[in-house]
Amino acid sequence: MTGWMVPWFRWSARKPGARAWSLMGPGLLFLLVFFLGPLAFMLGYSFMPRGIYGGVKPGFTFEAYKTFFQPLYLGVLWRTVVYSVVCTVACLGLGYPVAYVISRAGQWKNMLMFLVILPFWTSFLVRTFAMMFLMRDTGLINTALIGMGLIDEPIAMYPTSFAVMLGLIYGFLPFMILPIYTSLEKLDHSLLEAAEVLGAKPWERFTKVVLPLSMPGVVAGSLLVFIPALGSYLTSDLLGGSKYDMIGNIIARQFGAGNNWPFGSAASFAMMGLVLIAVLAYLRTRDDAAMGNA
Amino acid sequence: MAGRTPRWLLAIAGAVYVFLHAPLLVLVAFSFNSSKYGASWEGFTLEWYGRLLERADIMAALKVSLIVGLGSTAISTLMGTMLALGLARHRFSGRTFVESLLYVPIVTPEIVCGISLLILFAWMKLQLGISTIIIAHVAFNISYVTIVVRARLEGMDKNLEEAAMILGANEFVAFWKVTVPQLWPGIISGALLAFTMSFDDFVITSLVSGPGSSTLPIVVYTMVRKNIEPSINAISTIILVVTSVMIYAADRLERRDAPQGAR
Known part of the structure; x- marks a missing residue:
């Protein structure tokens, strides 16, 4: 059945690089055509005049970028950054203790890890809906508060900026826990014993040994939370409403009712610019860390 | 231990842990609650699941989701596995370029991926439908499959292939009888994750789907927007x-008979 592959094995054995490139070819070609290609197209669209019924007209203009750099949209950009920073900091504060506990959990490690991996892969839409279901007027939280006599009327928990931030934290927390756990797992415990023998108190052992050594995980986790938070769309759409728009909502609207494709493309590139800054900052701290260790 | x-x-x-899991457990519990509104428990029922079966749009969406999931998983698993083999087992120049290209889909926000594809499809005058959804899902899945399979390959003992060749197997036989059997768990877990991501995706799918090609998440979104009813809990x-079954299986495969590189 697989005999047809034999000639390929013979042919590629003689040429350096031929085997690698012919194996990688289809996948790379696909990514070039359907990932990088579209991004390039989008860049082009952001410099073209808008078509009346969506799409673009031929020509060249900075109109889309001019539209974007207005106070209204810069405000949305600012809000997006603030929400993403709050989300990242909160995930770090909540996620680090969890990663630390898992890394010392012994026989429970696998099960505790699975309970983090599960929400990591679970439908974001379903998880956001779960938050709505809890927070709605007739949801469990309001019903419980009324039942306890703490409030008379249900609290409108969404649409609020609090709900959006809570939804973001809920959505991206697993992205923080996994990389921190990985770096804590690699930690050499003899270093802790050495610190203890040398008289370091528990808190000092943490701040001077554990925390610095887990920094790669902290930085990677922060990036993994910050990037999707910047690009998020569903959370603010369902838990926020238009008063708490993030850039993602502005972009999506341009390809629906707004019908302004160049503007949507320009806003996408503003978002990609923020992502790029985050990635570059990450690469930089990673290289610094590597230099420091050397 | 200190x-x-x-x-x-x-x-x-x-x-x-409570924060991560309680909302989902509540969601599941209320899919069996006979109360239509409110948060009080009024008895166990399967009524909401029964209603799903009666709805033609949900059954059609389930079918689309399965076709898209299976189709995109097959293509991305094949391409991703080949990419991983090329990257992990062969020398070539241009490695940095390939590695960077692989990380582009991982750092690109979903919404940007979705609209850039929408622009491409519009320019190509491609009718939006099942095929465009499959293309989009393959585009964001390839990198993940590659990373999972490659991790497995790098943990594997290359000496076994060399031993097989010393014992007289040619390269082809060594590949099929030694490498592939060891690689299977990695390929399967990559495929399971790809299927999960395809089955779950809403943001990208909603941008590149056309009339009549709604997937399950799109129908769920429409229902959530309209009004919150117990059928949404059921679906x-x-x-x-x-997805939990898929993730559990992938997790088991990665742990069980994982290559013991550290030995």
Whole structure:
């Protein structure tokens, strides 16, 4: 059945690089055509005049970028950054203790890890809906508060900026826990014993040994939370409403009712610019860390 | 070991686990609640699941989701596995370029991926439908499959292939009889994750789907926007069960008979 592959094995054995490139070819070609290609197209669209019924007209203009750099949209950009920073900091504060506990959990490690991996892969839409279901007027939280006599009327928990931030934290927390756990797992415990023998108190052992050594995980986790938070769309759409728009909502609207494709493309590139800054900052701290260790 | 884990840390971790899982457990529990509104428990029922079966749009969406999931998983698993083999087992120049290209889909926000594809499809005058959804899902899945399979390949013992060749197997036989059997768990877990991501995706799918090609998440979104009713809990529970089973299987495959590189 697989005999047809034999000639390929013979042919590629003689040429350096031929085997690698012919194996990688289809996948790379696909990514070039359907990932990088579209991004390039989008860049082009952001410099073209808008078509009346969506799409673009031929020509060249900075109109889309001019539209974007207005106070209204810069405000949305600012809000997006603030929400993403709050989300990242909160995930770090909540996620680090969890990663630390898992890394010392012994026989429970696998099960505790699975309970983090599960929400990591679970439908974001379903998880956001779960938050709505809890927070709605007739949801469990309001019903419980009324039942306890703490409030008379249900609290409108969404649409609020609090709900959006809570939804973001809920959505991206697993992205923080996994990389921190990985770096804590690699930690050499003899270093802790050495610190203890040398008289370091528990808190000092943490701040001077554990925390610095887990920094790669902290930085990677922060990036993994910050990037999707910047690009998020569903959370603010369902838990926020238009008063708490993030850039993602502005972009999506341009390809629906707004019908302004160049503007949507320009806003996408503003978002990609923020992502790029985050990635570059990450690469930089990673290289610094590597230099420091050397 | 240096000391026990402090109680207050365990308390925080416990609270975070509750925060992560309680909303989903409540969601699932209420899919069996006969009360239509409110948060009181009025008895067990399967009525909401029964209603799903009566709805033609949901059955059609389930079919689209399965076609898209299976199709995109097959293509991305094949391409991703080949990419991983090329990257992990062969020398070539241009490695940095390939590695960077692989990370582009991982750092690109979903919404940007979706609209850039929409622009491409519009320019190509491609009718939006099942095929465009499959293309989009393959585009964001390839990198993940590659990373999972490659991790497995790098943990594998290359000496075994060399041993087989010393014992007289040619390269082809060594590949099929030694490399592939060891690689299977990696390929399967990559495929399971790809299927999960395809089955779950809403943001990208909603941008590149056309009339008549709604997937399950798109129908769920429409229902959530309209008004919150117990049927959404039922359909969400089904999605949760499907993905949990997939993730559990992938997790088991990665742990069980994982290559012992550290030995």
